[in-house]
Amino acid sequence: MGARPAHLSLQRRHSLKKSADFQRVRALKQSWAHPLMVLYVAPNGQEITRVGISTSKRVGKAVVRNRVKRLIRESIRQYLYAIPGGRDLVFTARPAIAEASLAQISRAMETLLERVRLLPRQRRLEERGEVVSKPPRAESMVSTSVGDEPKGRTNDEVDRSETD
Numbered sequence: 001m002g003a004r005p006a007h008l009s010l011q012r013r014h015s016l017k018k019s020a021d022f023q024r025v026r027a028l029k030q031s032w033a034h035p036l037m038v039l040y041v042a043p044n045g046q047e048i049t050r051v052g053i054s055t056s057k058r059v060g061k062a063v064v065r066n067r068v069k070r071l072i073r074e075s076i077r078q079y080l081y082a083i084p085g086g087r088d089l090v091f092t093a094r095p096a097i098a099e100a101s102l103a104q105i106s107r108a109m110e111t112l113l114e115r116v117r118l119l120p121r122q123r124r125l126e127e128r129g130e131v132v133s134k135p136p137r138a139e140s141m142v143s144t145s146v147g148d149e150p151k152g153r154t155n156d157e158v159d160r161s162e163t164d
Contacts, residue, residue, distance in 0.1 A: 014080060016052030016088055025052070025090045032115050036097040036105060037072070039112040040090040047085045051076050055093040068093050075106040083118045 016022060025042040032039045044050060053072050055065040072091050083089075097105065113119035 013048060014050055016050045016090065021050075021088060022052050022054065022090055025088045032112050034108045034112055035094065036100055036108040037094055037112070038092045039116065040092070041116055041118075042088045043086055044088040045086070049080060049083050049085050050088045051080070052088070052090040053093070054090060058095050059093050060095075060098045064098050065093075068097050071100075071102050071105050072109070074102060075109045078106065079109065079113060079119055083113065087118070089118075 016025070025040045028040070028042045030041050032041075051073075053069045055068050057065075059065050059068055072093065076089075076091070091109075100108075110119065
């Protein structure tokens with residue numbers, strides 16, 4: 001079994017491993033919460049973004065905790081290169097995450113990164129393939145129907161029936 005290509009996994013240089021790093025990030029008390037996880041953010045003085053994942057025994061037994069860490073790692077991998085460098089991120093799993101799917105965890109992560117303004121909303125929608133359009137103008141929403149028209153027919157249908 002060979003090693004996975006670098007673009008398919010979270011590279012070691014993007015990982016937080018030392019307890020002191022986790023403590024430093026949490027000590028700054030800059031956090032954003034979601035029902036599935038909490039995100040702590042701190043500057044790291046480097047050009048890269050590093051990520052740490054924390055799961056407590058409240059999340060579940062070892063198999064569940066490891067699954068949750070894999071899902072969080074997969075979710076962050078999608079956004080890591082869109083996030084500006086120079087920050088350490090610590091994701092702390094909450095017990096509700098044990099029942100969540102990859103899609104739910106990814107949406108939660110998007111929401112948190114957007115709230116921290118690390119992932120702009122416009123870019124997030126473009127990555128999903130959604131087209132951001134402007135809301136319709138008020139003048140196009142004004143009804144131009146004639147008062148005597150029967151309901152359920154358009155102006156064109158009324159014009160055609162009158163010319164027959």
